Amino acid sequence: MTLGPEHISFNYSDVFFCYHSVKSRVFDKFMNFHYLIYIYSGEMLITQNKKTTVVRKGECVFLHRDQRILVVKQPSSNGEEYRGVFLVFRRNFLKSKMGILADYASDFFENSKLDVQPIIQVPLKPNLKSLFLSLQPYFEFNVKPTPELMELKLYEGLLALLQTDKVFYKYLFNFHQSYKIDIEEFMNENYMCDMSLNQFAHSTGRSLTSFKRDFRKISTLSPEKWLINKRLEEAYNLIINHHKKASDIYLQVGFKSLAHFSRVFKEKYGINSSQLPIK
The missing domain is CATH 1.10.10.60 (Homeodomain-like)
Incomplete structure (x- = not known):
């Protein structure tokens, strides 16, 4: 694939594709939604509360909503450009799927305290690996997926997370804050x-x-x-x-x-x- 501009970012129904060719790019962002991120090449540095997590080529990370992070997207040490994909799990989408998954999720809310981990590195099991491989062709500008297809990909990503670790039930389907922050x-x-x-x-x-x-x-x-x-x-x-x-x-x-x-x-x-x- 040949890309001209140094920075390209495009969004297909809450599936974001980002490309940076040479320079590092720094973002100071408040996370209003949950994110699932996969790095195709290059690397990403995520800093939250003075702790930095490095996500490299072929690695996947989950970011919990309602936190402020500093993100650096940059080429790898061997000069390979940064390319990554972001799946955004908004509340409306998650609420629309909660009924379908209620039988699986209900056991994890009863008498359970939510101990939030803001950044979780997710093991790349076959279900997630196949999802990200299927999204890779959409870095080509002449291939534009339909919104319906991207919603299916979001749902596939949601199911893959839930199958990876049951703790994601509590993270993804907890829509309320039971406390007030100072x-x-x-x-x-x-x-x-x-x-x-x-x-x-x-x-x-x-x-x-x-x-x-x-x-x-x-x-x-x-x-x-x-x-x-x-x-x-x-x-x-x-x-x-x-x-x-x-x-x-x-x-x-x-x-x-x-x-x-x-x-x-x-x-x-x-x-x-x-x-x-x-x-």
């Missing part, structure tokens, strides 16, 4: 993530209404204004102390556009970011 700690750790307020609320185990109510206990600012201030403060630090340019860091600190970043930066500090003195 808002202040969570926001300070994740304020640079590209998340809506609804997503912040859900990730702390709250409805949007209770999230806003509890947020008033830690700040006189609204959550929206608090996020903007925190992101601007981090941007200010990166520009002043690390000699970064606004165009290089506005996405990193959580802004969607450079124009929006520039406008709110000037509103807060009274000058353009390019006018800041560099230490």
Whole structure:
């Protein structure tokens, strides 16, 4: 297969294919859904809570939802480009399959405490290996699968996980958070993530209404204004102390556009970011 661009990513109904030819690519991401990832070539470094997991060619990993991770996709040590496939298990998809699998799953919820492992390296048994081999031809751009076929592949991946280890029943079909995460700690750790307020609320185990109510206990600012201030403060630090340019860091600190970043930066500090003195 011959590919021209250095980076290519495309999605067929929640089956994502990614290709990077030369450079490493770094992503700081909050996981709203469960992911099953397979590496065809190159390697992926996944860091969560200061622990790094390396996933190499021919290896598979499961990422639990509701966590923040740092991902590096890069060529292998021998220069082989990165290619990987991601299966995304969204709640609606899992709920649609729960009834079919209820007879198999029910035993694992009774009197059972969920001890979540955020990253699980999954052994590549024949069922998973055949699934990923069957997906490989779709890296060719002239081969476009139907949504119906991709949903079957997602279901195949779901069944393969459940057959690999029964613990995945509890992970995949647990749709509720029975606890509330400390808002202040969570926001300070994740304020640079590209998340809506609804997503912040859900990730702390709250409805949007209770999230806003509890947020008033830690700040006189609204959550929206608090996020903007925190992101601007981090941007200010990166520009002043690390000699970064606004165009290089506005996405990193959580802004969607450079124009929006520039406008709110000037509103807060009274000058353009390019006018800041560099230490």
